Amino acid sequence: MTQLLSTAPTATRGDEDAVQNNHAFDNGAKGREAIHAGQSLSSLFVGSAAEAVAAGKAIWWEGDKNHLVQVEEGVVRLLRIIGEGRRVIIALQFAGDLNGASLQNDFLFTAEAVTKCKIRRISHMSFHGEVARSNALARAYLSLLCQEAAASHEQMVLLPKKNAEERPCSFIVKLAFRRNPRPRQGPLRVSMNRQDIADHLGLTIETLAHTVTKLASRNIVIPEGRHDLRNVNLARLVRLSGDTDDFSEDFCQRVNLNTRDKPRD
Amino acid sequence: MTQLLSTAPTATRGDEDAVQNNHAFDNGAKGREAIHAGQSLSSLFVGSAAEAVAAGKAIWWEGDKNHLVQVEEGVVRLLRIIGEGRRVIIALQFAGDLNGASLQNDFLFTAEAVTKCKIRRISHMSFHGEVARSNALARAYLSLLCQEAAASHEQMVLLPKKNAEERPCSFIVKLAFRRNPRPRQGPLRVSMNRQDIADHLGLTIETLAHTVTKLASRNIVIPEGRHDLRNVNLARLVRLSGDTDDFSEDFCQRVNLNTRDKPRD
DNA sequence: CGTCGTATTGACGTGCCTCAACCCAGGTGG
DNA sequence: CCACCTGGGTTGAGGCACGTCAATACGACG
Numbered sequence: 001m002t003q004l005l006s007t008a009p010t011a012t013r014g015d016e017d018a019v020q021n022n023h024a025f026d027n028g029a030k031g032r033e034a035i036h037a038g039q040s041l042s043s044l045f046v047g048s049a050a051e052a053v054a055a056g057k058a059i060w061w062e063g064d065k066n067h068l069v070q071v072e073e074g075v076v077r078l079l080r081i082i083g084e085g086r087r088v089i090i091a092l093q094f095a096g097d098l099n100g101a102s103l104q105n106d107f108l109f110t111a112e113a114v115t116k117c118k119i120r121r122i123s124h125m126s127f128h129g130e131v132a133r134s135n136a137l138a139r140a141y142l143s144l145l146c147q148e149a150a151a152s153h154e155q156m157v158l159l160p161k162k163n164a165e166e167r168p169c170s171f172i173v174k175l176a177f178r179r180n181p182r183p184r185q186g187p188l189r190v191s192m193n194r195q196d197i198a199d200h201l202g203l204t205i206e207t208l209a210h211t212v213t214k215l216a217s218r219n220i221v222i223p224e225g226r227h228d229l230r231n232v233n234l235a236r237l238v239r240l241s242g243d244t245d246d247f248s249e250d251f252c253q254r255v256n257l258n259t260r261d262k263p264r265d
Numbered sequence: 266m267t268q269l270l271s272t273a274p275t276a277t278r279g280d281e282d283a284v285q286n287n288h289a290f291d292n293g294a295k296g297r298e299a300i301h302a303g304q305s306l307s308s309l310f311v312g313s314a315a316e317a318v319a320a321g322k323a324i325w326w327e328g329d330k331n332h333l334v335q336v337e338e339g340v341v342r343l344l345r346i347i348g349e350g351r352r353v354i355i356a357l358q359f360a361g362d363l364n365g366a367s368l369q370n371d372f373l374f375t376a377e378a379v380t381k382c383k384i385r386r387i388s389h390m391s392f393h394g395e396v397a398r399s400n401a402l403a404r405a406y407l408s409l410l411c412q413e414a415a416a417s418h419e420q421m422v423l424l425p426k427k428n429a430e431e432r433p434c435s436f437i438v439k440l441a442f443r444r445n446p447r448p449r450q451g452p453l454r455v456s457m458n459r460q461d462i463a464d465h466l467g468l469t470i471e472t473l474a475h476t477v478t479k480l481a482s483r484n485i486v487i488p489e490g491r492h493d494l495r496n497v498n499l500a501r502l503v504r505l506s507g508d509t510d511d512f513s514e515d516f517c518q519r520v521n522l523n524t525r526d527k528p529r530d
Numbered sequence: 531c532g533t534c535g536t537a538t539t540g541a542c543g544t545g546c547c548t549c550a551a552c553c554c555a556g557g558t559g560g
Numbered sequence: 561c562c563a564c565c566t567g568g569g570t571t572g573a574g575g576c577a578c579g580t581c582a583a584t585a586c587g588a589c590g
Contacts, residue, residue, distance in 0.1 A: 080418065082508070086426045090418055102414035104407070109418065132403075142369070145410045149367035152417035153345065153355055153374065159424035160467025161351045164578060194537060202425025207578055209538050226537070226587070242347065429546065459569065472546060474570050491555075491569070 040140040041098060044130050045070045045120040052118055059111040059119060060100075066107055068100040068127045074117030075191045079199070080109045089200035091151065092192065094178065100124070101141065102148050114192045159202045166242035167201040168211045172221065172229070173237050188229045215240075305405040306363060309395050310335045310385040317383055324376040324384060331372055333365035333392045339382030340456045344464070345374045354465035356416065357457065359443065365389070366406065367413050379457045424467045431507035432466040433476045437486065437494070438502050453494045 050072060053059055059069060059076060076093040090109055093099060099111065131137045158170055175190065176183040190197075194205040201208070215221045220237060222230040315337060318324055324334060324341060341358040355374055358364060364376065396402045423435055440455065441448040455462075459470040466473070480486045485502060487495040 080422055082422060082426060088422050088426055090421055102411055104411045108415055132400075135397075138397075145414075146367055146369045149410070149413060149417065150373055152414065152421065156355055156417065156420055156424065157345055157347055157353045159421065161347060161353055204579055205537075206539085206580080210540095210578090213538075469547060470569075471548080471571085475546090475572095478570075 040136055041144065042070060042096070044068075044127060044137070045098075045122055048120045048122050050118050050120055053113040053116070055113055055116050057113050059113060059117075060107055062107055062110045064107050066100055066103045066105055066124050068098060068122050068124065069111065070098040070120050071095055072118040072120060074119075075114040076111055076117060076119075077114050077192065077196055077200075078109050078111050087199045088202075089196055091155075092196075092200060098144070101127075101144055114196060162242045164203055164207050165211050165214070165240060167203060168197075168208060168215070169237045169241040170243065171197060171201060172232060173234065173241050176232060176234055176237075183232075183234055185231055185233055187224075188232050190227050190229060193226070305401055306409065307335060307361070309333075309392060309402070310363075310387055313385045313387050315383050315385055318378040318381070320378055320381050322378050324378060324382075325372055327372055327375045329372050331365055331368045331370055331389050333363060333387050333389065334376065335363040335385050336360055337383040337385060339384075340379040341376055341382060341384075342379050342457065342461055342465075343374050343376050352464045353467075354461055356420075357461070357465060363409070366392075366409055379461060427507045429468055429472050430476050430479070430505060432468060433462075433473060433480070434502045434506040435508065436462060436466060437497060438499065438506050441497060441499055441502075448497075448499055450496055450498055452489075453497050455492050455494060458491070 053074070060067075062080065071093050073095055076097075076099075078090045078093065078099065080088050080090060082088070092114070093111075100107070131141050158167060162170060172188070176188055194208055198205045198208045203211075212221070212223060215237075216223055218236075219231075220233045220240070224230045318339070325332075327345065336358050338360055341362075341364075343355045343358065343364065345353050345355060347353070357379070365372070396406050423432060427435065437453070441453055459473055463470045463473045468476075477486070477488060481488055483501075484496075485498045485505070489495045
């Protein structure tokens with residue numbers, strides 16, 4: 001993750017979720033490679049018709065026959081529901097992301113539009129046909145699968161080991177890095193509602209609200225309406241996000257020296 | 266997961282962890298396909314020398330240059346350590362499993378031998394060379410990646426949504442199904458220590474011990490020494506494991522009717 | 531401007547973690 | 561062969577972080 005802080009194309013922020021980016025924002029700007037993978041696989045979708053999906057509508061259901069979908073505009077949530085109303089948001093996807101790639105037969109989770117979306121679909125068969133025919137695509141495909149795996153692993157660290165403060169901080173940081181590999185303090189759009197975020201972070205909406213309020217009272221974020229943050233203090237968020245091993249060296253040293261006392265703001 | 270209960274090769278239990286099985290026991294007996302994938306990829310490793318690894322020793326470290334490893338004997342844990350001594354066991358692997366497949370450059374996690382192990386390594390390059398040359402291998406490889414993804418997703422459901430009772434139950438069930446697609450009440454070897462299990466389930470060892478004690482007092486499992494369970498009552502464990510949507514129909518109905526009250530033994 | 535669904539706030543309860551004492555198995559040396 | 565030692569495991573008491581519940585506020589629509 002260190003490369004996130006290195007020099008990089010300072011893409012000025014485009015409109016909401018219109019920037020080209022790759023899989024499940026968990027991967028944020030995981031390097032040029034990732035973006036390249038997304039772009040080259042994108043070419044497979046140009047032939048198929050764009051499809052508009054209203055906010056809240058399902059794109060596919062768990063158990064449906066597998067095909068591939070690329071998100072062209074909007075935000076999509078991938079989720080599983082287990083008995084008794086428990087819901088888990090496996091991943092959130094943005095423009096440029098594609099899914100269905102890591103599945104063989106049926107979908108193991110449902111995909112729903114968080115916002116109004118534009119998507120394109122291609123069949124499992126034609127996808128694999130094309131990929132088999134091109135080395136470049138095969139590499140891109142592999143790269144995509146690897147990113148998904150990495151994202152899953154990060155989530156597996158977040159869920160059991162981060163507390164109710166660290167999780168929202170991680171979330172905001174990833175959201176910020178996703179659209180810009182070198183973000184600064186600045187406004188940030190949060191398209192999904194609290195329930196979606198909570199279900200992704202393994203918290204309740206109330207706990208989430210409590211944390212956000214506390215962050216706001218320390219001027220680390222300034223909420224504005226339900227879907228925007230003004231003046232996100234990323235440096236402090238990063239420190240509060242619990243990824244102590246992931247960042248600049250001096251920071252790591254500081255953290256590792258006073259073990260068990262994570263630095264407060 | 267329904268197919269787990271259907272007719273299947275009733276592989277009589279071989280010796281500890283010697284049965285052929287595929288990736289990260291999370292996938293248990295995920296179907297013939299899976300096992301086939303593991304077996305055909307295994308052929309790539311026959312050329313390389315078997316390597317003995319003592320219990321507790323690392324097989325590779327997070328950040329090492331990527332290569333592939335197949336576990337031939339023993340149990341391996343894949344883990345990440347984040348600051349301040351927090352440890353997460355991403356997955357546990359058994360004989361036949363292989364790893365490194367979902368990585369492009371460096372390892373994102375460490376692998377350590379839980380028990381005395383025998384492993385074989387091959388280079389990233391030679392692996393991908395072989396896979397590129399054979400359609401069968403490419404399919405097997407893809408299948409493997411998909412299984413890993415599915416396992417990750419399951420873990421992402423377990424961690425935030427299952428409680429301190431359901432998690433150990435899920436764990437024992439998976440352990441039982443891993444070696445035998447149609448297990449009955451019977452003895453079960455648990456090679457790893459409590460800390461490993463706890464770190465995999467996102468619990469503390471104390472909480473884990475409390476749960477196991479409670480299960481024992483209800484005769485659902487009967488611990489025998491530190492590494493064995495006698496007379497595992499799988500039917501009840503399944504019911505307690507919180508995967509309410511995964512099993513036989515009448516059971517599902519029973520569960521869904523009285524919402525919120527999961528059936529007690 | 532009124533209505534409804536979403537979000538916030540705060541009081542309260544509880545499930546898991548923390549901490550500390552104890553137990554037990556396995557290894558080692560007398 | 562037994563006493564001791566050591567490290568992993570268990571048990572139980574107590575605290576706290578997060579969940580639950582309920583009341584209120586907000587913001588997006590008509």
